[in-house]
Amino acid sequence: MxxxxxxxxxxxxxxxxxxxxxxxxxxxxxxxxxxxxxxxxxxxxxxxxxxxxxxxxxxxxxxxxxxxxxxxxxxxxxxxxxxxxxxxxxxxxxxxxxxxxxxxxxxxxxxxxxxxxxxxxxxxxxxxxxxxxxxxxxxxxxxxxxxxxxxxxxxxxxxxxxPAPFDNITILTQKFANKSLNLKDLVLLSGGFFVKSVRNLVDGSLISSDMLLTRWVKVVPIKINLFAWKVQNDKLLTRLNLSWLGIDIHSIMYPICEEEAESLAHLLFSCSIARKVLSKARRWLGVSSQDFQSYEEWLLWFSDLRMRMQVKNMQEGVFM
Structure with missing residues (x-):
């Protein structure tokens, strides 16, 4: 939802x-x-x-x-x-x-x-x-x-x-331009675009110089790549981030556990439910068990794992 x-x-x-x-x-x-x-x-x-x-x-x-x-x-x-x-x-x-x-x-x-x-x-x-x-x-x-x-x-x-679902990128771009909307607006509002064009747009004009470029691991689905990139840059639309954007919401608490504010760190790492899921994933993959408080801690731990690159990329997709 x-x-x-x-x-x-x-x-x-x-x-x-x-x-x-x-x-x-x-x-x-x-x-x-x-x-x-x-x-x-x-x-x-x-x-x-x-x-x-x-x-x-x-x-x-x-x-x-x-x-x-x-x-x-x-x-x-x-x-x-x-x-x-x-x-x-x-x-x-x-x-x-x-x-x-x-x-x-x-x-x-x-x-x-x-x-x-x-x-x-x-x-x-x-x-x-x-x-x-x-x-x-x-x-x-x-x-x-x-x-x-x-x-x-x-x-x-x-x-x-x-805009029609069968319009190609050229036609869609022109239709949006006719309404004083640009390619960025097209990407946000339309499903009729090429993944490559979206990635080029994001890397070339949407992200600031202090942010990481989009990640692109081909052995995992595109949605997982984009999700992981959002996590890296703390750009998920959590309740806490929405409140910082000035959007009035009823509560910033994470609705599943109601323990803390719905921040990225709590949503994916600190919440008791998230920890149980991560523990099961580590057990299934046969790697050591460890709790994390942030994405940075998880990335440091994952980077130190020794395994073939393709297997490592696939396991990263499983975690994300």
Whole structure:
């Protein structure tokens, strides 16, 4: 679930860039015109998302698809009518698998009963997406409001602009560039990239001079390499690291044991559960038993082990 939170937060962060074309937004935009607006949205999300947590990902996807075409204007909600003369974004191929429209419609009806014609559908989507992350256990952050609903929606624009799973790296790069997003944004938001391009991007421009380059041991899976590199640089999104980034979370304690703050050292080495797992791994590999307090201690111990390099690389993958 933590991977989903991280992705969801990343998506919503870049969505704020895509939506900025509508002018200045502000926190609490409806504080005077519809004071209960955000609470109504939050209460509805809190009531229904826990019973269907997959809706959280659904709302984030809807928000992303909406904002990638003409900004965050809720044009993805507009229905096709024969009088309009064109098919709307909703019926475009990328949006035919988007769900959650009824969910947004129900929130809209509640707000219309409270304060008619005040709260935009674009803001409803934005706030509901954020609240869905919070109610499924993710962090809370403030969402600026004041978006205006669009009156134009065209299926051909959605088809041409929304990144597709079959797009190659050249097409994806151009689609993101058209939205003033770069290759870094593409890597964070899209699954359609080459591993080599990601590694070159990370080593060439994303890491600072005092950080280690990415590790690349070919005998272990790519995900393990990336995980090990994050561990080396203490870049895992632990609760402690999230709090240092200024993200408001309910607790920084490690939820499994509730013994200490969820730091990298505690998560992987100090926690009693982690120690038991490491002990079993060492017993299975037939190496001496030893407790560690940090990645540095583990790396020093592992570096001193004498064995063939390929076997050592594989064992490192087992540990990580």
């Amino acid at each position: 933590r991977g989903f939170w991280s992705f969801g937060i990343t998506v919503l962060g870049f969505i704020s860039i895509l939506g900025s074309v509508q002018g200045d937004l502000q926190t609490g935009f409806y504080s005077s015109s519809c004071p209960k607006a955000e609470k109504i949205i939050k209460d509805y999300v809190n009531q229904h998302i826990p019973n269907a947590p997959s809706l959280a990902a659904t709302l984030i996807r809807m928000h992303f698809h909406d904002c990638f075409v003409r900004g965050c204007d809720a044009s993805i909600l507009l229905n096709f009518t024969s009088a309009s003369g064109n098919q709307t974004e909703k019926v475009a191929t990328p949006n035919q698998t988007v769900r959650g429209f009824d969910f947004i419609d129900r929130i809209k009806s509640l707000l219309e009963a409270e304060c008619p014609s005040i709260v935009s559908s674009a803001d409803i989507i934005s706030l509901a997406a954020r609240d869905s992350i919070v109610v499924t256990g993710g962090p809370f952050w403030k969402v600026p409001t004041g978006r205006r609903d669009g009156l134009f929606s065209n299926a051909s624009e959605a088809l041409a602009q929304i």
